[in-house]
Amino acid sequence: MSRIPTVQPIRRGTVLIVVAGISALLATIALAFLLRMRADGEEVRLLIMQTQARLGLFAAAGYILEAGRIGWDNNADKPNQVHHETYGWIDVRDGFMGPKIEAYSSAVAAGRDPTTYASPNFPVGHIGRFPLEVWQRPPCALAMEQAPNAIKTEISNPSTPRSDPLYGKPYLINPDPTPVQSAGLPTGSANAAKFADWILGDRVLATATPTSSGAPIIRPESQGLGWFRIYRDGPATFVITVGGGATRGFKDWNEVVNGPWGDQSDLFGGRVFFDSLQSGEVRQWFRVEWSAAIGGIQPTRLGSQQTHGNYEYKSYKFQIQDGQRYASRGNACGTFNYFQRLRYPPVLW
Amino acid sequence: MQRAFSLIELLIAMALGMIIIYTAVAGFRLASSSISVANRLSVENRIIRAGITDALDKVDFWTDVDAPAGDAADSAFNGQALRVWTDNHPLFRIGGDASGGIGDWWQYSFHTGTTNDEFEPSRTKGAPFAAFSASTAVSALWPRMGSSDPKHQRGWSATYAWPAHDSRTWWYGDYGSVERESWYTTNSSAPKTPPNKNYNWQEMGRYGVFANRKENPRLGHDTKTIYGNSDSGPFGVVQASHSWRDSQLWYLRYSLGPYGLYDYLPANAISSIRGGFDFQHPNTITEVDERNVIQFSSYTADHHPSMAKTLAGMAIALYPFSPYSFVDWGDGVGGLWYNYNSSVDTKNRIIGQQFAATSVTGINSFLIYRKSSLAKPIIPLKPDTWPNCDVRVYRRLKTGHHINSCEITWTSPLTGEKDSISFMGFGSTLRGARQQRALTPSAGSGGWAAWYKLNDPSNDLTLDDYKP
Numbered sequence: 102m103s104r105i106p107t108v109q110p111i112r113r114g115t116v117l118i119v120v121a122g123i124s125a126l127l128a129t130i131a132l133a134f135l136l137r138m139r140a141d142g143e144e145v146r147l148l149i150m151q152t153q154a155r156l157g158l159f160a161a162a163g164y165i166l167e168a169g170r171i172g173w174d175n176n177a178d179k180p181n182q183v184h185h186e187t188y189g190w191i192d193v194r195d196g197f198m199g200p201k202i203e204a205y206s207s208a209v210a211a212g213r214d215p216t217t218y219a220s221p222n223f224p225v226g227h228i229g230r231f232p233l234e235v236w237q238r239p240p241c242a243l244a245m246e247q248a249p250n251a252i253k254t255e256i257s258n259p260s261t262p263r264s265d266p267l268y269g270k271p272y273l274i275n276p277d278p279t280p281v282q283s284a285g286l287p288t289g290s291a292n293a294a295k296f297a298d299w300i301l302g303d304r305v306l307a308t309a310t311p312t313s314s315g316a317p318i319i320r321p322e323s324q325g326l327g328w329f330r331i332y333r334d335g336p337a338t339f340v341i342t343v344g345g346g347a348t349r350g351f352k353d354w355n356e357v358v359n360g361p362w363g364d365q366s367d368l369f370g371g372r373v374f375f376d377s378l379q380s381g382e383v384r385q386w387f388r389v390e391w392s393a394a395i396g397g398i399q400p401t402r403l404g405s406q407q408t409h410g411n412y413e414y415k416s417y418k419f420q421i422q423d424g425q426r427y428a429s430r431g432n433a434c435g436t437f438n439y440f441q442r443l444r445y446p447p448v449l450w
Numbered sequence: 451m452q453r454a455f456s457l458i459e460l461l462i463a464m465a466l467g468m469i470i471i472y473t474a475v476a477g478f479r480l481a482s483s484s485i486s487v488a489n490r491l492s493v494e495n496r497i498i499r500a501g502i503t504d505a506l507d508k509v510d511f512w513t514d515v516d517a518p519a520g521d522a523a524d525s526a527f528n529g530q531a532l533r534v535w536t537d538n539h540p541l542f543r544i545g546g547d548a549s550g551g552i553g554d555w556w557q558y559s560f561h562t563g564t565t566n567d568e569f570e571p572s573r574t575k576g577a578p579f580a581a582f583s584a585s586t587a588v589s590a591l592w593p594r595m596g597s598s599d600p601k602h603q604r605g606w607s608a609t610y611a612w613p614a615h616d617s618r619t620w621w622y623g624d625y626g627s628v629e630r631e632s633w634y635t636t637n638s639s640a641p642k643t644p645p646n647k648n649y650n651w652q653e654m655g656r657y658g659v660f661a662n663r664k665e666n667p668r669l670g671h672d673t674k675t676i677y678g679n680s681d682s683g684p685f686g687v688v689q690a691s692h693s694w695r696d697s698q699l700w701y702l703r704y705s706l707g708p709y710g711l712y713d714y715l716p717a718n719a720i721s722s723i724r725g726g727f728d729f730q731h732p733n734t735i736t737e738v739d740e741r742n743v744i745q746f747s748s749y750t751a752d753h754h755p756s757m758a759k760t761l762a763g764m765a766i767a768l769y770p771f772s773p774y775s776f777v778d779w780g781d782g783v784g785g786l787w788y789n790y791n792s793s794v795d796t797k798n799r800i801i802g803q804q805f806a807a808t809s810v811t812g813i814n815s816f817l818i819y820r821k822s823s824l825a826k827p828i829i830p831l832k833p834d835t836w837p838n839c840d841v842r843v844y845r846r847l848k849t850g851h852h853i854n855s856c857e858i859t860w861t862s863p864l865t866g867e868k869d870s871i872s873f874m875g876f877g878s879t880l881r882g883a884r885q886q887r888a889l890t891p892s893a894g895s896g897g898w899a900a901w902y903k904l905n906d907p908s909n910d911l912t913l914d915d916y917k918p
Contacts, residue, residue, distance in 0.1 A: 196615040393614035394716035441882030442510035
């Protein structure tokens with residue numbers, strides 16, 4: 102009877118050492134790989150924050166352009182009037198600082214210095230802070246409906262039989278563009294509430310009626326990515342601060358607690374958390390000057406027809422130059438005279 | 451009892467062991483090479499990220515075309531080639547030749563007498579980064595002169611926003627009378643009688659009296675145009691109603707070049723001004739104060755008065771200047787500034803920063819830029835074995851927009867191939883970049899101007915400011 106050979110203890114130890122060594126080697130390689138990937142992720146995060154900050158610059162520029170011309174409902178100059186047009190940060194009608202609805206009459210303007218008399222909206226020294234978040238449903242949201250009034254046929258969706266009175270008729274029955282929330286006309290009380298709900302966007306409602314405006318409902322994945330902030334330091338000049346991070350545009354903790362927006366410390370829970378957010382954030386400062394010039398129009402065809410013997414002068418409409426494919430459309434909100442990245446944070450922003 | 455392995459057992463055990471070892475080594479090598487590949491890909495990604503960050507930095511601070519504190523690596527221009535039209539540059543008006551070497555190109559670019567070249571022999575010309583107050587021996591590049599009447603003031607004001615309600619910012623003219631104006635030449639065979647459309651008959655009046663770059667223009671003395679003949683008669687020296695706007699355009703053009711002109715002007719500013727000079731006789735300053743002066747050479751402007759900031763269909767590029775501009779690229783005729791397109795006219799426009807590329811001319815502004823620009827590596831001093839990464843930013847004005855095309859080129863540490871990506875950047879304009887730079891840099895500032903807040907007396911003066 103033969104004995105079953107057994108592995109000697111020393112041999113078992115050798116195998117263990119070899120296996121442990123290889124495992125350690127693999128673990129080291131894996132760890133190094135993971136660390137490299139993590140470092141890559143960190144660097145990509147920095148790039149994403151820079152990108153968010155640059156997007157904030159776009160958004161801030163868009164805000165300055167639009168806010169000079171629209172959006173000042175219930176203007177202090179003319180309360181209870183909504184959706185009125187304003188005429189720029191330096192009002193093109195009277196040279197006083199805007200945005201404002203009414204031009205000052207000569208009698209009113211006589212006692213005021215246009216270079217210092219404060220604008221009723223967003224005056225010099227005012228700060229606007231704008232966290233960039235996406236609403237669940239923004240105000241006046243429109244549906245991505247390409248053809249709200251498509252002609253109905255057998256192959257349309259839904260298909261329509263020829264007997265249908267709408268068959269083949271190019272009726273403009275539906276609003277174009279189509280609201281996300283089909284509201285109808287605000288005639289009845291139910292429609293009125295629905296219409297108001299659409300106007301306001303998705304909000305946390307304080308009451309059951311959608312006419313109550315509460316805090317907007319934000320898509321969670323869009324929070325804490327970026328913000329911009331605007332400080333008006335002159336009649337037409339602004340300091341834009343853009344950030345890639347989650348501080349929501351607060352300068353520091355002191356401003357969170359004692360800033361013009363009241364105590365907002367509950368947004369962050371505490372100073373330590375805010376400071377950690379601030380330290381990991383990308384911030385950049387720009388200075389810009391707004392101009393009322395709208396751009397885009399090239400009135401080269403307003404000209405004379407001197408080839409005619411009678412020197413007829415013919416006024417063409419302002420249009421792009423003939424034969425130019427790359428027409429530039431004007432921006433009714435104005436343009437910018439310059440953008441300047443500030444190398445260091447300014448004193449006021 | 452078996453006390454040892456048999457030979458066969460040993461051979462089998464050794465074979466199995468070798469197979470196991472070989473497999474382990476192969477696996478290890480594979481894992482190792484995978485790690486290497488991953489690392490190199492990671493390095494490549496880092497290079498791209500660094501390039502993007504560097505490109506955005508260049509878009510914001512324009513350090514690729516102007517080094518605020520100078521650049522010793524650029525022995526020819528000290529990194530400030532676009533300031534060379536000032537007194538302080540060592541190459542200022544140094545004599546030379548036109549064979550591709552660094553010569554008197556300041557003089558050459560503006561003193562050619564070439565047909566349709568813009569010309570004004572009595573003044574120093576600027577460049578995109580020349581300080582307005584940079585002086586020749588006698589006067590500032592763009593003199594600031596006060597006047598009790600704002601309609602006749604001179605010099606740039608960095609805090610004036612050209613507000614639309616201010617009547618001095620308006621253009622006063624007659625589109626009809628200037629649209630088809632062209633210069634009369636002594637050799638012209640065109641009939642000088644109506645209804646030739648190529649002459650400005652001024653049927654609607656003499657608008658030179660309403661707005662002019664000169665406060666006191668002399669009207670009716672231009673004998674080279676039909677309207678200066680005896681039928682019209684001289685009006686003599688008159689007081690122009692407005693001269694601020696026209697002089698602003700005039701000095702912007704000559705202080706900064708066309709890119710700077712359109713960077714600084716508000717959108718849609720009509721670039722027509724009155725009060726000029728005679729293109730055909732550059733050596734003689736003639737009084738042609740009723741002429742409409744287009745801010746470009748004739749074929750790009752087509753004599754339209756409205757080459758506004760929109761610039762539909764036309765691009766104005768900002769060309770950097772570097773030692774590479776003088777490198778012979780192997781086409782046998784010298785440096786770019788001398789030979790490109792075999793056109794002296796083109797060369798002059800590039801040097802003078804006054805070139806407007808159009809589809810009409812067929813000149814590729816990108817090629818000009820590429821051959822003239824200094825592609826700066828993001829790590830200038832590095833071992834040869836390290837992967838390379840170059841960043842360029844092409845700046846041009848096109849269809850009413852500032853366009854900054856960023857191009858990042860790198861050598862892949864994985865394959866050794868060159869690759870590139872490009873994207874559009876959005877950041878500081880030329881005016882913003884000039885306002886970043888100190889007129890008189892303080893020690894340790896790196897050439898940057900400190901800015902604390904609006905109207906703060908501690909703010910440094912910039913290239914746009916004047917010394918008090």
